[in-house]
Amino acid sequence: MPRFKMVDGVSVQLTADEETARDNEEAAWAAGEDARALAGMRRDRDRLIAETDFYALSDVTMSSDMTTYRQALRDFPSGKTTKAHVDDATWPTKP
């Protein structure tokens, strides 16, 4: 199916060279799916850890449940190498 681009408000069919270039871009994007999923997982993991960082302040006592939760978050990426691993994973429950 031919692709079209919008140039100055006018729809123009891609040339053969542009189609090839876009095919290559999309193939590269697809090939990076696992890496993006893993990066997103780490980003989400980091967010969750950051949300509980204040429990680690010297004038706050961290419960053992919270210690376990934060360790589980740190360990969460271990063994996950594909998008399917990320999609199937269950995040630790915040105490």
Added chain:
Amino acid sequence: MSGKLTLISSATASSSASVSFTSGIDSTYDEYVFYFVNLHPGTHAENFTFQANADGGSGFNETITSTSFEAYHTESDSSAAIGYMSSYDQANGTAYQVLHYSVSAGSGMDDNGLVGELRLFNPSSTTYVKHFYCTANTMVGSTQVEAFTSGYINTTSAIDEIDFKMSSGNIDAGSIYLFGVS
């Protein structure tokens, strides 16, 4: 500057692989602004990106150095924060600059669009690099995410063409408006 906006042109995507502005970016204005109104990707979780082409150059592949950070808040109110997005900055890279990541579509998220603005300064200068900044807002899964991107197109050649596209697939719908600021 008085801050008056003058509409130069607009484009409405219709299953478009890219949306380009190849005229109207010149020395008339010191500042140009692109407004994005409900840009909708053809497939889920695509990044929205842009690149530039210098006057007389070939292809959208200028050198960009940029920074990116986000503010987010989940619909469930479970999480909200600000974070630097090291995956989307560039250090003299020539890739399409990500303006927002993982724009949601399909599977119950077709009510989502991307909105925002990209401001480009003094694009016709042959003395200065071309600074830009962008704020863009969209739904990422069930999270509201505002992405803040800024940087410069690291060339002293005049920039006269700008191209927008998703990292893969089409921009199915939505409009981009180009204004000059005087």
